[in-house]
Amino acid sequence: MTIKKILIANRGEIACRVIRTARKLGIATVAVHSDADRDAMHVKLADEAVHIGPAPSAQSYLQIDKIIEAIRQTGADAVHPGYGFLSENQAFAERLEQEGVIFIGPPVGAIQAMGDKITSKKIAAEAGVSTVPGFMGLISDADEAVRISNEIGYPVMIKASAGGGGKGMRIAWNETEAREGFQASKNEAKSSFGDDRIFIEKFVTQPRHIEIQVLGDKHGNVLYLGERECSIQRRNQKVIEEAPSPFLDAATRKAMGEQAVALAKAVGYHSAGTVEFIVDGDRNFYFLEMNTRLQVEHPVTELITGIDLVEQMIRVAEGEKLAFGQDDIRLDGWAIESRLYAEDPYRNFLPSIGRLTRYRPPKEGVQADGSVIRNDTGVYEGGEISMYYDPMIAKLCTHAPTRGQAIAAMADALDHFEVEGIGHNLPFLSAVMNHPRFQEGRLTTAFIAEEWPEGFSGVVPSAEAEKTLATVAAFADYLEQDRKTKISGTLANHTRHVGSDFVAVSEGSAHRYRIERSDKGFTVTFEDGTTHEIASAWLPGAPHGRFAIDGREIGVKIARSSIGWRLRWHGIDRVVKVMTPRVHELSQHMPVKQAADTSKQLLCPMPGVITQVLVKAGDQVEAGQSLATVEAMKMENMLKAERRAVVKAVKVEPGQSLQVDEVIMEFE
Numbered sequence: 001m002t003i004k005k006i007l008i009a010n011r012g013e014i015a016c017r018v019i020r021t022a023r024k025l026g027i028a029t030v031a032v033h034s035d036a037d038r039d040a041m042h043v044k045l046a047d048e049a050v051h052i053g054p055a056p057s058a059q060s061y062l063q064i065d066k067i068i069e070a071i072r073q074t075g076a077d078a079v080h081p082g083y084g085f086l087s088e089n090q091a092f093a094e095r096l097e098q099e100g101v102i103f104i105g106p107p108v109g110a111i112q113a114m115g116d117k118i119t120s121k122k123i124a125a126e127a128g129v130s131t132v133p134g135f136m137g138l139i140s141d142a143d144e145a146v147r148i149s150n151e152i153g154y155p156v157m158i159k160a161s162a163g164g165g166g167k168g169m170r171i172a173w174n175e176t177e178a179r180e181g182f183q184a185s186k187n188e189a190k191s192s193f194g195d196d197r198i199f200i201e202k203f204v205t206q207p208r209h210i211e212i213q214v215l216g217d218k219h220g221n222v223l224y225l226g227e228r229e230c231s232i233q234r235r236n237q238k239v240i241e242e243a244p245s246p247f248l249d250a251a252t253r254k255a256m257g258e259q260a261v262a263l264a265k266a267v268g269y270h271s272a273g274t275v276e277f278i279v280d281g282d283r284n285f286y287f288l289e290m291n292t293r294l295q296v297e298h299p300v301t302e303l304i305t306g307i308d309l310v311e312q313m314i315r316v317a318e319g320e321k322l323a324f325g326q327d328d329i330r331l332d333g334w335a336i337e338s339r340l341y342a343e344d345p346y347r348n349f350l351p352s353i354g355r356l357t358r359y360r361p362p363k364e365g366v367q368a369d370g371s372v373i374r375n376d377t378g379v380y381e382g383g384e385i386s387m388y389y390d391p392m393i394a395k396l397c398t399h400a401p402t403r404g405q406a407i408a409a410m411a412d413a414l415d416h417f418e419v420e421g422i423g424h425n426l427p428f429l430s431a432v433m434n435h436p437r438f439q440e441g442r443l444t445t446a447f448i449a450e451e452w453p454e455g456f457s458g459v460v461p462s463a464e465a466e467k468t469l470a471t472v473a474a475f476a477d478y479l480e481q482d483r484k485t486k487i488s489g490t491l492a493n494h495t496r497h498v499g500s501d502f503v504a505v506s507e508g509s510a511h512r513y514r515i516e517r518s519d520k521g522f523t524v525t526f527e528d529g530t531t532h533e534i535a536s537a538w539l540p541g542a543p544h545g546r547f548a549i550d551g552r553e554i555g556v557k558i559a560r561s562s563i564g565w566r567l568r569w570h571g572i573d574r575v576v577k578v579m580t581p582r583v584h585e586l587s588q589h590m591p592v593k594q595a596a597d598t599s600k601q602l603l604c605p606m607p608g609v610i611t612q613v614l615v616k617a618g619d620q621v622e623a624g625q626s627l628a629t630v631e632a633m634k635m636e637n638m639l640k641a642e643r644r645a646v647v648k649a650v651k652v653e654p655g656q657s658l659q660v661d662e663v664i665m666e667f668e
Contacts (some may be wrong), residue, residue, distance in 0.1 A: 002318050003027055003078045003102060008042070009067050009092075010082030012378035013395060014294070015042035018080045021310040030074045032067060034060035036386045041378050048074050055388045061085045062194070064092050071101055078102035078317060080310070084390070087293040088115045088162075104317040106292045110267040114290040117161045118199050124287045127266040129259045132278060132286040134201025145182035146175050148200050155205070158182055160189030161197035166237035167635070168192060171203055180626075180638075188636050204278050204286065207445050209233065210245050211276040212260035213301045214269070215312055217322045222264045224257035225305050226331045228297055230276075231443040232432060234349060235635075239425075239448070240432060241297035242336045243304050246403060246441030252283045263290060271316050272298070272309045296339070296395070299376055303335035303399040334406040335399040338414065338433075342391040344423030345456040347660075350606035351632040352423030353387045356380070358543065360418040361394065371409035372399040385422055387607055387632050393424065403441070407433055415555035415569055418544050431459045431571035459571035470504035470511045471524045471532045472547055472556055473565045473576035477502070478515050478522065480540040480560075503584040505564070505577045510584065521548075600648075602639060602665045604658040608632030613654055615665070619647045628652075628664055639664070 006022050007030040008015045019029045019042065031046035036055035043049045050070035053060035060066065062085060071079065079096055081087035087105065090112045096103045105111075114120045118137070125131050135148045138161075149156045149172060158181045160168025168189035170181030182198060190196040209230040216222035229245035230238045244253070260275035274295045276288040298309050312322070343349045359381040364373050377394035379385070385393065396417065398409040411433040417426055432438050435451065444450075461469065481498045504511045512527040521535030538545030544557050557568040564577030579587065608630040615627055621641045628639045645667040652664050 001025060001027065001314070003314060005030060005047075005074065005076045006078045006080050006104065006314075007032065007067070007071050007074065007076035008046070008080050008082060009061070009086055010080075010084070011037055011040060011042055011061060011389065013376045013392065014082035014084075014296075014378070016045055016378045017376050018082060018310055019045045021308055021314070022080075025311065025314065027314070030070065030076050032061070032070050034388075036384075036388055039383070041380050041383070050074060055386065057085065057388065058191075058194075064089075064095055067092070068095060068099060071099065076101070078104055078314075080104040080313070081293065083291075083293050083296055088291070090115060102317050104271070104313050106269050106271045106273060110264075110269045110273075111292050113267045114273075114292050115162060116197075117159060117289050118197075120290055121287065123266055124263050124290075127259075127262050129263050129275075129287045130277075130285055132201045132204065132288070135199060137199070139182070139198050139200065142179045142182045145198070145200060146178045149178040150175070152200060152202050154178075155203040156200050157203040158185045158198060158200055160185055160193065160195070161199055162189065162193040162195035166233075166235060168198075169236045171236075184636060184638065191631070191636075204280055206281050207231075208245070208247055208279040208443060209238075209276065209288075209445050210248065210256070210279050210285070211274050211295070212256050213295075213298070213309075214260050214264045214273050214275060215307075215309070215316075215322065216264055216270040216273075217316045218270045218319055219321050220265075221322050221325075222261045222269060223322065223324075223326050223329060224260050225301055225307065225329055227253060227256065228295075228300055229443065230297065231445050232438070232447055233445050234448045238297065238339065239341075240336065240338050240429070241300055242334065242403070242406070243300040244331055244334070247279070247443070248283070252279075252285070256285055259287075263287070272313050296392075297337050299374060299395060299397045300335035300337045303372065303374065303397060304331050304333055305329060306332065333399055333401045334403045335397060336406045336410050337395050337397045338410060338429045339392055339425075340394040340396060340417070340419070340429070341425045342385040342393055342422050343425055344606075345425050345428040346458065347423065347605060348455050349425065349428075350423075350637070350660075351387065351391050351608070351635070353385050353607045353632075354422045356383050356385065356393075356419065357421035358418050359383070359393075359420075360544070361396070362413045362416040367409065369405075369409070370400070371405060373397070373409070373413050374399070387609075393419070396429075404439070407439055411570065412555060415557075416544065418557060420543075427458060427568065427571045427573055428456050429571075430569075431456070434459070434570050458573050461572045461574065465570070465572060466506065466509060467511065467526065467530065467532065468549060468554070469506070469556075469567050469569065469572065469574055469576055470513065470526075471534050471549055472545075472558070472567055472569075473504050473578055474502065474513055474515045474524045475522055475534045475536065475547070476538070476540070476558060476565050477578040479538075483540055499580065501581060502578050503581055505579065505584060505587075506574045512581065600645075600667045601663050602627060602667075604630060604660060604662045604664055605637070605639070606630065606632050607659050608637070608657070610652050610654055610656045610658060610664070611636065613650055613652065613664075615647050615650070617647050617649050621645055621647060630658070 005028040029046045031049040052066040086092040158170045172178035172181045186196040213225040228243045232240035274291040277285040279285045361375045374397040400406040525531045536547040559566045612629040648666040648668045
């Protein structure tokens, strides 16, 4: 290959991903890093690393001059931008061209045309691509945004022209939300992309988000590699993706693919790119945008096509022709990707930062049942999750012959993924995998909002699941007690036997049971007569175990908790207390501890920086009134009053960094 050294102008899992393919091709790599990423995985994996500035991305990863200096310093002859940051920055691509450095991405003209959502929609319409009704001009202020929204008809989608990844995007259902959403989108767009231009379009109800992967070379060949279903979203940020879509038929797939190719050819596209569509319940589809880069969710396409997209991007950048045609593309089986984020689902998915005290992903590769597990990540056990960047920890993928098998493989893989030290969304991902509506493929982009309208508070176990967890707790408790008897039994004249009758108590439910040894493990018999056989190699102290219950193997995260066990499985997070019948009887008389009263305080819901304080001491505020904004991981969060009150004191100032539950203001 003519490319000898690639500088990856990015960080995290995508930088690691590019390094893996470059290494496979025998190409040396250069990592760049900020102060916060000095010990990051991508820095450790690369052949060379260059420091480019302070932690904030605006002072490091978004600094073109610093990237260019790193290129000169290391002699890199090509740059892969990953996604985000400078990946779709026209000025960056032009500068690389001036420096004589190969840009592993599309031509500058395509970035310019497709990078602006307003221009891209006009080009798409001219190329015969279906587009969503909306206002394609620039919008100067909130008043104009409200007027345009009224003309289009609510609901409307307010979007940053240079946006992506859910940043700078709001749905407005009325004039008030249009006004607030316009300003919030401008603020997010400016901080994330340095471009605060906004446009507005009709929001399609009951929509699916389906995108087409395209790949082109510099010789005029452009192909589509099937589609990805990206409808499981929260706050317009994709959470779970799959390929192919459970909704499309062959005719719609072909039509969407051909329109995506037509658009790519219209702008002289080469390299990997994605054309995104919104699809309604009748399979009518409308162009949303074209991403002139590698997408976060590209692994699911790689798994069903067998094509390494990063390798193809490198070969195209070198001038090679595609080695296959459209008729050679085959979609084999089903692949699902779950994005593991550093965010607390029990606190409305607010960002979480800190040290990964435990990080043990499931074993990658071909599994015993023939499914495949892939985990793209940029973190490691003991590493830090910073407040400065995207909260993604990893992208867990599974591949199997059918959708049902891929879902089952993902559910099991999530149960075996161990993460401790920070809040994370593993329980929520498990809940989605085990949700009947998801399993049936009845998806829209409103899936999460519809199924968890009051927020995620964990999975309520069925009666069967309760018995399963009680069985695991019974097994664990017996093993621990039995070990203690053997330790104490080494002392002369001191022996103790483990009883067999206990009560498993969890969240108000109580299951009396008898546990007895059996040929293969233990038999747990509940007071209603149901029995479960359980066997496992798990030993007390291990944070995770595989348990065979009635012949079915499950993975459970397990930890000692007071007189019981904290068990996490299938999105369920329960403490199961194990006690003797007499202790259980006496426990009914114990008083319940009352939670502290914080009703007269506004607490910081996440680690972040106060960007605005909108009220002062003595102000009377109304329910729903905006009080302050907190920014974390590139997302701006508006904090609002829950009821009418008078501000007693404001405890913070703009620019101040806060931890979770620090007091922002007090009310009378």
